[in-house]
Amino acid sequence: MSKIEKRGGTLGVETRAADEKRTLVGYAAVFDSPTDISGWWTERIAPGAFAAAIGGDVRALVDHDMGRVIGRTKSGTLRLAEDSKGLAVEIDIPNTTDGNDLWELVERGDLSGMSFGFSVTKQSWDETVDPPLRTIEAVDLFEVSAVAWPAYDDTEIGKRALAEWRSANPATPAPEEITDPAAAPVTKANLTRARLKMDLELKVRSTR
Template sequence: MTKIEKRGGTLGVETRAADEKRTLVGYAAVFDVSADIGGWWIERIAPGAFADAIGGDVRALVDHDMGRVIGRTVSGTLRLSEDSKGLLCEIDIPNTTDGNDLWELVERGDISGMSFGFHVTKQEWDETVDPPVRTIQGVDLIEVSAVAWPAYDDTTIGKRALQEWRAANSADEEITDPAAAPVSRAAHRARLKMDLDLRVRSTR
């Protein structure tokens, strides 16, 4: 099973009630905000990163638990949109144990974060600075979550990805046969893409 990375931030989630409908509203991700990922690299999400993903079948969860669904785009109970700030989420909270508990915990301020899970589909690394800068330009969005602990507690997959990227650059520099260089770069990019599996970024 693919290990999930988690990311923290500074934005929260709020409750809105109208016409007997309870809706949680918040940003699961913000654009162009630099996050220090364990001192290994700086990460940013580019505007438009979710443009091709928000129309898909995305679920809203509690704490990334696939068994605790509280909304879904195809049913209209989860609405996603990009604005100038980031990925805006609106979740119509169900009258279930998870839904009622979550509503109470958000109103009390015990749960104040949102995050998201995704596969990276397009990215850039800038190795001309230290630490390097990773810009996420496209994602395949899997889920958004209300979370109690938005944190930087796991960078294992990302560190491996950065090491692969550096190895690819180093290998390219040593290649003396110009015809072999494109093959080597493509192989490293393919392996890197496989390593960059399910991600989670959080804001609170």
């Protein structure tokens, strides 16, 4: 379970009621939508990333809490599909405390996001750009969640994935070194290097 990452966004979730059945609908992921992951890399999800995963036994949860199940693909109360936009989700909400509370919160607009928990099975990295671009091409999907706060955590897993990619692809060219400070992109790493260089120059001057 340590390899599970969580992603999501304020992509919208809405309620639909018909024939005494209450259903939440929305998107847990959108294809080809670049997302900044804590400044470490940019991430996009390629169309088809969920194709093999949506046939598995996936749960619908509240806020990624494994103890708060509100639907399941195996029972037919959670339905997942890939379309041209992304991972479409339909959850038949149960008549439980969590289900009733969730329905009320979505109707009021207090809860408006969806997210998903996954493990990457196929990915590629482009290090010719800064920050690197990670393209997720295939995943194992464990759960989808209705969330109050979209999750963009577990950066350590992604950082390990980048390190593994570099180890397996030693010939991958690193971004070209920029010697002209005016031409350098403004990034955390460049700002840190600039400050260190400035501190060093000041120390050298003070010792002369």
